[in-house]
Amino acid sequence: MGSLAALTLADARFPGGGHVHSGGLEEAVARGLVTSVSDLRPFLAGRLRTTGLVGAAFAAAAVVAATGMGAQWAALDAELDARTPAAAQRDASRAQGRATLRAARLAWPSPVLDDLCAVARHPHHALLVGAVVGVDGGSPAEAAQVVGYLAVSGPASAAVRLLGLDPFAVNAAIVALRPVLDAVVTQALHTSALPPERLPAPGAPVLDLMAQAHVHHHREQVRLFVS
Amino acid sequence: MSADHGHGHGHSLDPTVTEPDPHHAAAPGGRAVRIGIGGPVGSGKTALVAALARTLGPQMRLGVVTNDIYTTEDADFLRRAGVLTPDRIEAVQTGCCPHTAIRDDITANLDAVELLEERFGDLDLVLVESGGDNLTAVFSRGLIDRQIFVVDVAGGDKVPRKGGPGVTTADLLVINKLDLAPYVGADMGVMTADAHRMRGELPVITQSLVRDPAATDVASWVQQQIAAVRAPVG
Numbered sequence: 001m002g003s004l005a006a007l008t009l010a011d012a013r014f015p016g017g018g019h020v021h022s023g024g025l026e027e028a029v030a031r032g033l034v035t036s037v038s039d040l041r042p043f044l045a046g047r048l049r050t051t052g053l054v055g056a057a058f059a060a061a062a063v064v065a066a067t068g069m070g071a072q073w074a075a076l077d078a079e080l081d082a083r084t085p086a087a088a089q090r091d092a093s094r095a096q097g098r099a100t101l102r103a104a105r106l107a108w109p110s111p112v113l114d115d116l117c118a119v120a121r122h123p124h125h126a127l128l129v130g131a132v133v134g135v136d137g138g139s140p141a142e143a144a145q146v147v148g149y150l151a152v153s154g155p156a157s158a159a160v161r162l163l164g165l166d167p168f169a170v171n172a173a174i175v176a177l178r179p180v181l182d183a184v185v186t187q188a189l190h191t192s193a194l195p196p197e198r199l200p201a202p203g204a205p206v207l208d209l210m211a212q213a214h215v216h217h218h219r220e221q222v223r224l225f226v227s
Numbered sequence: 228m229s230a231d232h233g234h235g236h237g238h239s240l241d242p243t244v245t246e247p248d249p250h251h252a253a254a255p256g257g258r259a260v261r262i263g264i265g266g267p268v269g270s271g272k273t274a275l276v277a278a279l280a281r282t283l284g285p286q287m288r289l290g291v292v293t294n295d296i297y298t299t300e301d302a303d304f305l306r307r308a309g310v311l312t313p314d315r316i317e318a319v320q321t322g323c324c325p326h327t328a329i330r331d332d333i334t335a336n337l338d339a340v341e342l343l344e345e346r347f348g349d350l351d352l353v354l355v356e357s358g359g360d361n362l363t364a365v366f367s368r369g370l371i372d373r374q375i376f377v378v379d380v381a382g383g384d385k386v387p388r389k390g391g392p393g394v395t396t397a398d399l400l401v402i403n404k405l406d407l408a409p410y411v412g413a414d415m416g417v418m419t420a421d422a423h424r425m426r427g428e429l430p431v432i433t434q435s436l437v438r439d440p441a442a443t444d445v446a447s448w449v450q451q452q453i454a455a456v457r458a459p460v461g
Contacts, residue, residue, distance in 0.1 A: 013331065013332075014332075015331065015332040015333065015334060016332070016334065017332060017334030017335055017338070018332075019321075019322045019324055019327055019328075019332055020319070020320050020321055020322040020328065020334075020335045021322070022322070095338065098338070099334040099338070102334070102337070158322065158323075161322065161323040161324070162323065223320055224320055224321070224322060224323050225320055225322050225323075226319075226320045226322075226335070
């Protein structure tokens with residue numbers, strides 16, 4: 001039986017604040033970089049291989065930390081910060097972590113959450129997902145799959161809302177990413193027991209720059225998504 | 228790419244440094260009473276918030292959360308109205324789904340309310356103004372203590388009879404822009420009778436902010452609700 005926590009956390013109706021984040025999609029749309037489903041596909045694939053892999057790897061490592069002895073939450077927190085160079089993306093990650101924590105305190109209360117929060121009052125989303133899946137008895141692969149999936153499902157949903165794209169075509173585009181998602185989960189699983197500093201660190205500089213630009217350029221203009 | 232990327236941030240990896248709240252935190256105090264204000268686009272929600280802030284602001288410690296599209300414009304409207312200092316207004320983005328942000332996933336709004344409470348500590352009242360939405364949009368009881376649904380005369384005198392959770396379940400229904408009734412051919416008798424029929428015992432207030440910029444009746448209702456929420460249980 002799979003982890004119910006993993007299923008819950010990946011559900012778009014989970015009240016974790018995810019619906020106000022577009023993962024850079026709103027900025028890409030504002031710049032005319034994404035206008036159709038065919039533009040969306042490479043955007044999602046690129047995000048999954050970079051931001052998605054980082055999150056998935058840290059979620060998998062967080063499951064190992066949550067279920068073992070001497071969890072290195074401080075190191076995981078710091079290393080994930082180091083892999084998230086845009087302040088706007090760190091804020092977005094911690095805002096969703098804070099929201100997930102609010103839900104997790106009620107649904108999956110555990111000293112593991114207390115330990116994580118002792119290190120970071122607003123933990124990164126990926127670490128919270130890993131901790132909760134671990135508390136629920138789920139596996140590192142399940143946590144990695146949740147975070148990898150959310151890395152593309154959130155922007156895809158934002159694209160439907162911002163561009164009026166055909167939701168069936170967008171759903172098919174997400175499902176078509178399965179080979180990429182599987183590869184991300186496999187890599188996250190392989191590195192889940194490594195020390196935090198050795199976890200994967202791919203970068204997506206344009207996403208980083210766009211995340212910052214989104215905050216700066218839209219501060220005085222209409223902005224529908226937080227990130 | 229423009230040249231200003233990254234400016235304004237010190238690139239510290241300490242998350243508390245990257246986007247610091249520029250305001251000093253106040254000492255922890257009692258939780259503010261939270262009142263949600265919802266209703267269709269253009270029904271006068273922001274004008275009501277401004278009127279309440281003008282009337283209640285001098286008597287109590289007030290914060291306002293605004294939601295959604297044109298969020299900056301709404302916040303600017305309140306700031307220009309001179310009724311609240313900018314640090315007492317928090318604007319949230321709702322990802323194109325104003326009803327989701329007040330009902331299904333209230334995270335962004337809860338964060339904004341808690342930010343105001345952390346900043347001031349001793350607020351009496353936080354008004355949460357939703358983005359303009361349809362007649363089914365109501366606030367989660369996890370976000371607010373009481374809710375006001377605002378419709379307006381110019382939106383059509385058949386609106387109350389259409390019902391929907393906003394009209395039927397809100398703690399107070401406000402029928403706004405009473406002064407426009409003669410110009411749009413709205414029958415106020417029908418409108419208020421429908422409203423009372425749909426709502427049973429729940430109150431209905433008709434008002435015109437042109438005639439009464441202080442929103443006297445709604446302000447009194449709000450004060451009663453604050454007292455009721457704060458009254459010891461049992």
